[in-house]
Amino acid sequence: MADKRFNVLIIEDDFRVADINKQFVEKVDGFYVSKVAYTGKEALEYLRKSPVLPDLILLDVYIPDVEGLELMWEIRKTYENIDIIMLTAAKETETIEQTLRGGIFDYIIKPVDFDRLNKTLESLQAKKRLFNSKQEMTQEELDSFRGLSSSAVVADKPKSVSDLPKGIDRITLEKIVDVMLENRNQSFTAVEVGSEIGASRSTARRYLEYLVAAGQVKAELMYGDVGRPERRYALV
Known part of the structure; x- marks a missing residue:
């Protein structure tokens, strides 16, 4: 069976950063970006209307139309099977702790380094392979x-x-x-x-x-x- 391809949604308000992150993701074998959303409203509308939900969301803490981590909690509550990786400049311990409590897969502080992101994406692939290969x-x-x-x-x-x-x-x-x-x-x-x-x-x-x-x-x-x-x- 061929390896699964991971469908990725990027939520980032800075179009230049979003484009860089998109290029980074698509350099990793098995990942492709299906959508870049620049606001929380656009992201939630895409999730509601998309016939195929993303496997992974790359999410910034600082989204203009969102208060704090509201968007992360909304996604986690409504779309519990989507993995989330935070890509953000937020360094506050309280913010990091809350996201970890929310079950994110990883937290990467900007500026994003490709090698660091690559390791995280490969780790996500490894997790999926491991879980799919075993019942216990x-x-x-x-x-x-x-x-x-x-x-x-x-x-x-x-x-x-x-x-x-x-x-x-x-x-x-x-x-x-x-x-x-x-x-x-x-x-x-x-x-x-x-x-x-x-x-x-x-x-x-x-x-x-x-x-x-x-x-x-x-x-x-x-x-x-x-x-x-x-x-x-x-x-x-």
Whole structure:
């Protein structure tokens, strides 16, 4: 199954900042911006009328026709399945704490750095993959996803085949983990990993993305002079 594409709504009153954020989002594989709204009224009207709701909203605290965090709370109350990332200049501890209580996915303080936003969007992708691949989660998996694990997750290999989702073979997974452990300070493309274990690029990528979703491996986009960016994988 192909990776899900994330539909993004940007709510930002400064058209120049909104355009930059749109460019940043669409540089990340799997994300596209369906709408930029410059006021709270425009955003809510779009959400009410759109036949397909966005998967993610990038929201500024300072919207001219909105008082404080009213728009965030309205979206959270009415559209509880949409993830929210705050992209804002607001640094007040009280504001940050309230948004975290509101269940936002992340809070990024302006000026927005592409690498920081990229990591957040890839983390959101990893969360969706992890949740879609499992009906239940262990405490260790949950802690690893939330960044609370105190030990190297790669060392905690699944204890049985039943721990793995459908389409992930234990032997192949262990081969990939071993390759990365032996070259702990390097990053790899799916092609390189596939070559090491005698598998196709698509197979290697499926396993690598599983490890990303499990919090064991991180993925980064490397931009060269020409062509599409290259996705490289390394141990967390």
